[in-house]
Amino acid sequence: MAKFGEEETAGQFSNRLSGIVEGGLTSLSIAFGVKTGLFDILVEHHHTPMTSQELADAGGFKERYVREWLGAVAGARIVHLDPVTERYHIPAQLLDVFKKGTPQNHLVLATKAVPFLSEVFNDMREVVKKEGPLGLPFSKAKSFTEFEDDFSRLWYENEFRQEFIPSIPSLHTKLDKGISMLDVGCGHGAGILNLAEHYPRSRFVGIEIGEDSVKSARDLANVKNLTNVEFHCIDATTLPKDWANTFDYVFFHNVIHDLARPDLVLKEVKEVMKPEALMSVLEINASSKQANNIDSQGGSELYTFSLFHCLPVSCNTPGSLGLGTAWGKEAATEFFKEQGFTIKSITELPKLHFLCTVSTESLKGQ
Ligand SMILES: C[S@@+](CC[C@H](N)C(=O)[O-])C[C@H]1O[C@@H](n2cnc3c(N)ncnc32)[C@H](O)[C@@H]1O
Known part of the structure; x- marks a missing residue:
């Protein structure tokens, strides 16, 4: 690809733009297939290619619309159409990509960002105006929260307990013996629900500003009969005073940049951290310099997520710091130090993992 403003001609750019447009539109059709369950049916019937009528009947859909959707995904070479029998199937080598819960499924889930972010497209046309609203309330971003939850659930199910927890020296042993862990901005609680099942001697507390998320986390804890996990609908800017000096481990996953x-x-x-406590902060792996991000793969995606979700939800309060999704490693490193933390390590997972303790100076001042 030619570098911006250099070798690329207008004709080459037009070709690239047509790919961008096609990708965006195809993402919408993929997301439609995911949300309606059309892909699930094709995955289930992968041995027996289906006609559009059979697919429509299997899902209780109108054949005419299903046929149009099949045109979109066959045109994108995702679903194979046999021109003679007019039957459709997902090629065997793509099955895992479309199966729910597989690690390969994350990019398919990512397509849902297109319809979800588009829900606030018109609101953002007002927000961007000098005299417009400061940002968006979380209630406007409910669909996107569902998207984020789906996305992080894959990480929680496949990597969090298996790889992330053991990567922190002695944390597994401590959790096994029994410690207190706080998950700030825990969303639907997928992370600590998973840990609570596997570390019955530890106590897990999730705090979250979204009432619906807290309700669904509590419901799941009840279904799983877990008594060592609790969820509170609390704004993390004011924690209960009687929690002082309580937690051995504090965890933030994808939260700091969403906070006002x-x-x-x-x-x-x-x-609320004990003097020896650890804090893990996971943030998007980006540089604080925009120029360093735009050349890396996914640079444009990062700023689109930020523009239509992370930035406006965090800026909706007067005095917000407005970090944005890509506030980046350099700024985050400075920020945690300024806030009185010592950074023990920064690892790329591929998210950035800042492992911190409360600094000695801060402890003296407490
Ligand atoms: C990107 S989501 C991450 C959720 C979860 N940690 C995960 O890994 O899926 C950020 C979460 O922070 C929550 N949040 C934002 N501001 C908050 C605040 N002031 N207090 C508590 N939670 C907050 C949001 O409601 C949202 O669920």
Whole structure:
């Protein structure tokens, strides 16, 4: 690909633009197939190619629309159409990509970002105006929260307990013996629900500002009969005073850049951490310099996610720091130090993992 403003001619750019447009539109059709369950039916029937009528009947859909959808996904060479029998199937080598819960499924889930982010397209036309609203309330971003939850669930199911927890020295042993862990901005609680099942001697607390998420996390804990996990609908900028000096391990996954005032949240978190406690912060792997991100794969995606979700939800409060999804490694490193933490390590997982303790100076001041 030619570098911007250099060798690329207008004709080459037009070709590239047509690929961008096609990709966006195809993403919408893929997301439609995921949300309606059309792909699930094709996966289930992969041994027996189906006609559009059979597919429609199997899912209780109108054949005419299903045929149009099949045209979109066959045109994108995702579903194979036999021109003679007019039957459709997913090629065997793509099955895992479309099967729910497989690690390969994450990019298919990512297509749902297109319809979900588009829901706030018109709101953002107002927000961007100088005199427009500051940002978007979380209630406007409900669908996108569902998307994020699906996406992070894959990580929680496949890597969190198996790879992430053992990567932190002695954490597995401590959890096994019994410690207290706080998950800040826990969403639907997938992470600590998973840990609570496997570490029955430890106590897990999830806090989350979204009422619906807290309700669904509590429901899941009840279904699983878990008594060592609790969820609270709390704004993390004001934690209960009687939690002071309680937690051995604090965890933030994809949360700091969504917060209006991460400085106030970290101040509170320091209070509830025990002196020897660890804090893990997982953030998007990006540089704080935009110029360094735009050349890397996914650079444009990162800023699109930020523009239509992370930035407006965090900026909706007066005085917000407005970090944005790609606030980046350099700024985050400085920020955690300024807030009174010592960074023990920064690892790329591929997310950035900042493993921190409360700094000695902060402990003296407490
Ligand atoms: C990107 S989501 C990440 C959710 C979860 N940690 C995960 O891994 O799926 C960020 C979460 O932070 C929550 N949040 C934002 N501001 C908050 C605040 N002030 N207090 C508590 N939770 C907050 C949001 O409701 C949202 O669920």
